[in-house]
Amino acid sequence: MHNSVGKIVSRRWLSLLLLLVGAPVALAQQAAPAPAPKPQAPARDVHARVTETAVDASIKDDSAVDQMLAVYAPKVRALDVVLGKLKGELRKGGYGAGSLGNCVADGMRAPGSMKLGKRVDLAIMNGGGLRRQTISEGELRARDIFELLPFENALVTLDLTGEQVLKILGVVVTSREAQSGARITYIIKADKSAALEKATLGNKEIDPKATYTVVTIDYLVNVGGDRYAVLREGKNTKALGVTLRDAMMNYVKAETAAGRDVKPNLDGRFSLDRANSVLTGWAPGKLGQNRLRTGVLKRAARLGWWMRAG
Numbered sequence: 001m002h003n004s005v006g007k008i009v010s011r012r013w014l015s016l017l018l019l020l021v022g023a024p025v026a027l028a029q030q031a032a033p034a035p036a037p038k039p040q041a042p043a044r045d046v047h048a049r050v051t052e053t054a055v056d057a058s059i060k061d062d063s064a065v066d067q068m069l070a071v072y073a074p075k076v077r078a079l080d081v082v083l084g085k086l087k088g089e090l091r092k093g094g095y096g097a098g099s100l101g102n103c104v105a106d107g108m109r110a111p112g113s114m115k116l117g118k119r120v121d122l123a124i125m126n127g128g129g130l131r132r133q134t135i136s137e138g139e140l141r142a143r144d145i146f147e148l149l150p151f152e153n154a155l156v157t158l159d160l161t162g163e164q165v166l167k168i169l170g171v172v173v174t175s176r177e178a179q180s181g182a183r184i185t186y187i188i189k190a191d192k193s194a195a196l197e198k199a200t201l202g203n204k205e206i207d208p209k210a211t212y213t214v215v216t217i218d219y220l221v222n223v224g225g226d227r228y229a230v231l232r233e234g235k236n237t238k239a240l241g242v243t244l245r246d247a248m249m250n251y252v253k254a255e256t257a258a259g260r261d262v263k264p265n266l267d268g269r270f271s272l273d274r275a276n277s278v279l280t281g282w283a284p285g286k287l288g289q290n291r292l293r294t295g296v297l298k299r300a301a302r303l304g305w306w307m308r309a310g
Contacts, residue, residue, distance in 0.1 A: 079143035083249055084256035088264045090135040094176070095186070095194070097127035099264035101178030104130060104149070106265065107251030108244065109180050112157050112215035115240045120157065121201050121212040122181040124168060124231075125244075126220060129153060130178070140252055140262060149245040153217040158234030163208040167230045170196040173270075175227065184270050188277040197273055211235075217244055 053059075092100040105123045112120035132148045160168065172179050173186045173196045185197045199206060206212075220228045221237065242250075255262055 079141065079146060081142045082139045083142060083145070084140045084252040085261045086135060086137055086140045086263075087261040089137050090262075090264055092127065092130055092133050095173070095270040097125075097130055097176065097178040099266050100130055100132070100135065100148075101125065101127055102180065102265045102267070102269065103262065104244075104248060105178040105180035107248045108155060108215050110251055110254070111155060111240060111242055111247045112213070115242075116157060116213065116238075118213065120181070120215045122165065122214045123179060124172065124214060124216040124220065125178040126175070126217075126224075127177050129217070129219070129244075142249065145245055145248050145252070149243075149248060151219070151244075153219050153244045155215055155240040155242055155244055155247055156218050156221055156237055157213055157215045157240060158221070158231065158237040159211050160214050160230070160234050161208065162206045162210045162212060164230050164233060165201070165206055165212050165214070166196070166199065166208070168214070168228070169199050171227050171230075172196075179269070182269065185273050186270065187273050188279060190278045192278075197276070215240075 088099075090098075090100040090103055092098045096102060096105075105125050108123040108125060109120045112123070129151060130148060131150055132144075135144055135148065169179070169182055169184060171177065172182075173184060173194050176194075181201055183200045183203065185199070186194050187197050188194055201212060214231075214234070216231060218239065221231045221234075224231065252262055
């Protein structure tokens with residue numbers, strides 16, 4: 001009996017020991033408890049609505065806005081005033097900014113001569129200041145001039161020596177700026193850049209030591225950068241008290257009063273010396289040599305066509 005009791009006690013102690021040893025292992029294998037879910041905010045009832053309103057005559061005008069616009073209405077109507085008539089299209093492009101650049105540069109010289117009471121030999125205008133590419137044939141209105149010349153550039157005159165004039169004409173060629181008064185011959189170099197070859201003013205050779213009167217805009221004199229530094233070397237610089245835009249309007253009105261239409265004027269004030277230029281398909285040298293080369297190529301082409309036809 002004692003042996004049976006001892007066996008029972010031993011078994012109970014063994015079971016208790018195994019339970020105590022295995023408990024940590026069992027607890028370690030249990031998954032961590034999941035975190036409690038966060039409470040969600042209640043949905044908001046936005047009550048968004050979309051409506052459409054036809055913008056038409058049924059909407060009454062705002063009297064405050066009308067009062068504000070009334071100050072500008074006459075100025076807006078003035079833009080539709082017809083200044084004159086354009087016979088042909090004015091177009092910007094190429095050397096001298098094309099017929100558009102020629103027209104503006106021509107219009108700059110007249111007010112300069114009137115203000116100074118003497119001849120203005122040369123007008124210079126940067127092509128970048130011309131903000132329209134074309135003006136179509138027909139009525140010339142004030143809005144056309146405003147769109148072409150939107151900046152408040154003012155006209156100024158100054159005196160340059162002939163040597164300085166040749167420098168600024170070199171800039172005109174390389175930058176393809178507009179000018180009036182000069183006849184320019186230029187060449188194209190191997191790097192495809194342009195260079196002044198020779199120039200005249202009033203169909204006369206430019207005397208490096210003589211003095212010439214030039215009209216331009218204050219922007220080129222004051223802000224034009226290193227390219228236009230020669231303008232700042234001029235003497236007797238004077239503001240004419242008129243903007244370029246007003247000068248152009250007056251020019252068109254004057255032409256109209258004289259019974260003349262404004263016309264595109266590509267008068268050969270820029271001329272390329274092909275004989276001394278490096279052009280695609282042309283060899284530099286004498287013009288006669290180039291013509292001979294072209295004639296040989298044409299004859300060879302005709303001969304090749306005849307042989308193929310036979």
